[in-house]
Amino acid sequence: MNRGGEIVPVSVISDGKVLRGRDETDEEEPADFEKAIVAAGWGKFHIIVYLLSITCGWSSVFETTTMSYVFPAAECDLNLKLEHKGLLNAVTYIGMISSGFFWGYLCDTLGRKKVLVAGYFLDGLFMLLAATSQNFPILMTAKFFGGFIINGPFSALTSYLSELHCAKQRGQVQMVLGVIFSIAFLVLPLLAILVLPLDFKYVISENFVIHPWNIYLFISAAVPLTSAISFIFLPESPKFLMTTGRNEKALQVFRKIYRLNTGKPESSYPVKVLVDEIAINQSKNHGKMTANRTKKEALIEGWSQLKPLFKRPYLPKILFVCFIQFFSMTSLNTLRLWLPQLFQAVNDYQQFHDESAPLCDMMSVFKVNTNETEDILQSSAECVVNTNNYSVYTNSMVVAAVSIGSYIVASGFINRIGKKHLYSFLGICSGSMALSLYFSRNVVTTLTLASLFVGTGSVMVNTLLAVIVDIFPTTLRTISVALAMMCGRTGAASGNIIFPLLLEAGCAPPFFFVGISSIGCALLGFLLPNTELKPLQ
Structure with missing residues (x-):
């Protein structure tokens, strides 16, 4: 003018x-x-966002997984029985399931940045509450609300990062997120090795005592709080x-x-x-x-x-991706969350027998130890924490390292073979590893198969999220991711309830259940739409 x-x-x-x-x-x-x-290019800005997203990805993992390492250290201080441990694992997922629709709705109406900042800040507060817990009810409450909160920023982060990339680069976003999540699985056991074996008790008052496991949770709480501060300085999704x-x-x-x-x-x-x-x-x-x-x-x-999400053309799509995400996460998270228990069985068997054995034989020792632990907790005998669990932590670190490698390898293939083909291929691989665990004859084979199962299964789940991001438009994207993850976490919770029942029926049923679920999802994955190089709607 x-x-x-x-x-x-x-x-x-x-x-x-x-x-x-x-x-x-x-x-x-x-x-x-x-x-x-x-036209904006790719470079320093995206690297900064990825670096700031590290603690964001860790927050989701820490919320769901820290208790697996806290249980052995805190069971005497909190008088935890097996049913308490099961409830503490389940209540986080219950919180996530109950908030899937709520958070997706807020994120798609109020924006990604607001949900990221508020969500991670609130999650940090509830993790601090868990860290200060002195009894089971308070810890239970903190874990429920932590699960309720973390569902929002997780879905928002997935959409936010995808909306900063062009069609050609979006497939690799989930791979980068997968690497971040896998690093968190590596950090948790490393932190456990450094903190949980410490022998101290700091008495603040008669009803408030700080133990090593409290410190472990305090350190974990710093992760979401750091994430909230970081995203204050980032822009809203363009x-x-x-x-x-x-x-x-x-x-x-x-x-x-x-x-x-x-x-x-x-x-x-x-x-x-x-x-x-x-x-x-x-x-x-x-x-x-x-x-x-x-x-x-x-x-x-x-x-x-x-x-529009509840009528054509999006209703059949959301139902389909929720269905296969349910069984994908049932397969992955059922066995993944039980791996520390399986590694504990391997550790105990080797201590008692000084030799390796088929996995099913070592799991029978775990059943015996579980019953003995319950008897001790129900009696007046002194409760003593076993801190000789280094092999459990190191095995968990190996699994995490293999997962990181799986994401790195997958990132090089996702644009070549396409998201849906990668999903199906990884599902077949993951299911095969789970089935093969039943035939494992020694510790090395068990660790190898378990690592490959978690690595391929984790990439499989995140690849499906990349497809969901492409299928749905911006106004429905985060709610779609949130609903899919809500269904997936429902599957994870259900699988963890079913797994011990299958274990009681024998050694084969749990591994065949997990393996067949994964392979079934892989076959259904061929029906997913082809979204390669599709512009964001």
Whole structure:
């Protein structure tokens, strides 16, 4: 626009009409998200986001897994019986299951950043409550609300990272997240080795005593609190801003990404105009989203926004991905959460017999030790914590290291063979490893098969999340991820209830149950849509 001989740039408006940049005389062609994010490049900004996401990924793992290492150290202090341990493991997943829809709805209506900051801050507070617990009821309450809270930021993180990448790069986002999660599984046993064997008791008052396991949980609580602080300094997802009609703010984010990635000034960012996604989404029946909404208006619109998820074409898709995610996570997390118990059986067998044996024989020793432990807790005998569990921790670290390697290898193949084919291939591999555990004849074979099972199974689950991100539009993306994970965690909780019952029936049923579930999901995976290089909606 020319005023008195001076060229004045016209600001961006959401409808994409008659918008010109400085020194431009022709109308600018509006750019969609894919064009805008490609123009912003890939570089320093994305590396910073990934580094800040490390503690975010760890928070989810810490919330679900820390108790596996705390139980042996805290069972005397809290008078924990086996049923208490089962409840503490289950209550975190119950919290997650109960909040799946709630958090996905908030994230798709209020934004990714708000959920990430508030969610991780609240999770850190409940982890601090767990760390200060002096009895079972308080610990139980803290773990329930911790599970309820962590479901939100987990789904938000998945969507946030995917919405900072173009179609060609999005498949690798889940692989990077997988590496972050696997590193957390490596950090937990390492931290346990350093903290839990310590022999001290700091008495603050008669009813408040600090033990090593309290310190272990205090350190864990620092992880989500760090995540909350980190995301305060990051921008909102530009894709979400475009979907809610805030194109000018979205363009500002794109410019900042461009400046950090290229080192060039923001004014040289080539995209000047963004398309009107509100009109596009309404025409495609993706739900109504209004620009410059108040929080109340956003919540009201959110209910109408979710309607497309419960009718065609999205209803059959969400039902299908929830179904296979249910059995995928049933397979993975049932056996994964029981691995420390299996490694404990291996450790006890070797201490008692000074030799290796088939896995089924070593598991029979675990059953005997479990009954003896219950008898001690029910009697007046002195409760003594066994700290000679280094082999359990080191075996867990080996499993985590193999998982990291699995994600690194998979990241090199995901764009070559496609997400759905990778999912099916890994499901067959994971199921085969689980079936083979029944035939394991020594410790080395058991550890190898268990590591490969967890490695391939973990990549399998995260690959399905990458497909879900591509299938659903921005206004339904996080709620879809949250619902899929809610179903998956329901499967995980159910599997952990069923597993000991199958174990009582014999050595073969639990491993065949896990293996067949994984292979069945792999076969169904061939029915997933092909989303390779598909632009974000």
